[in-house]
Amino acid sequence: DAGVIQSPRHEVTEMGQEVTLRCKPISGHNSLFWYRQTMMRGLELLIYFNNNVPIDDSGMPEDRFSAKMPNASFSTLKIQPSEPRDSAVYFCASSFDPDILRGEQYFGPGTRLTVT
Amino acid sequence: GESVGLHLPTLSVQEGDNSIINCAYSNSASDYFIWYKQESGKGPQFIIDIRSNMDKRQGQRVTVLLNKTVKHLSLQIAATQPGDSAVYFCAEKRRIQGAQKLVFGQGTRLTINP
Numbered sequence: 108d109a110g111v112i113q114s115p116r117h118e119v120t121e122m123g124q125e126v127t128l129r130c131k132p133i134s135g136h137n138s139l140f141w142y143r144q145t146m147m148r149g150l151e152l153l154i155y156f157n158n159n160v161p162i163d164d165s166g167m168p169e170d171r172f173s174a175k176m177p178n179a180s181f182s183t184l185k186i187q188p189s190e191p192r193d194s195a196v197y198f199c200a201s202s203f204d205p206d207i208l209r210g211e212q213y214f215g216p217g218t219r220l221t222v223t
Numbered sequence: 224g225e226s227v228g229l230h231l232p233t234l235s236v237q238e239g240d241n242s243i244i245n246c247a248y249s250n251s252a253s254d255y256f257i258w259y260k261q262e263s264g265k266g267p268q269f270i271i272d273i274r275s276n277m278d279k280r281q282g283q284r285v286t287v288l289l290n291k292t293v294k295h296l297s298l299q300i301a302a303t304q305p306g307d308s309a310v311y312f313c314a315e316k317r318r319i320q321g322a323q324k325l326v327f328g329q330g331t332r333l334t335i336n337p
Contacts, residue, residue, distance in 0.1 A: 214268065
C-alpha cells in the first residue's frame, strides 16, 4: 500500500484565498483524522471521521475551517478565507480500530501551508 | 489547566546508550497513552501504546512505563541508533467536556551522538 497520500505537499497562498487540502487514506481504514502542527501549539487534532461520518470537530479552530469525507477514499480540509496564522503543517492520518482513538494511526507526509 | 507535558525538551545520548524520554499528564481519568516518533520532514510514526490497566509494555528496543500514582509516562529506547534521532511525542486519550480527545504533548527532541 502507498500509505496515506496528501496533496499538495506545499501550498503558498495569499491571505483571503481559499485553500483546499486533500487526503487519501489507506484502503480498508475506517477512521480519518486531520491534524495541524505548529511550533507554538504542537500537534492538534482538528477533526476526525469514522465510516465517513464526522465524529468530533471541536478541534476546528474557526468557522473558516471545514472538512468533508464524501467517500471512504477521500477527504478534504478547506480554509476559506485563509489567514497568515493558518500557516502550519497539516497532517492527515487513518486507522482501523474498533475504538476510534486507540490503536495505530498512519500519518501522511503532511501539507506545508504558508499564507502570506 | 489539565495538560500533557514533557519534562525535557531536548535530550542527547551517545550511540549505543539507552535513552529515557519522560512525559507527565495531569488527568487521572486518562485510560490510554501512545508514543509517536517524528523524523524531520515526515509525519508522526506510531511506536508503542499502553492502556491504563498496564504498568509496562515492551516492543522492539522500546519499553513504555506507566506510573499512574504520579501520572508519569516514559519511553525507554535501548541501544540507541542514529536512526532514533527524532522528536518523540506522548499522547493521551481523555474525556474533555463529554467527548473523547487525543491530546499530544509538545515533544522531546532526541539526538544520537556518534
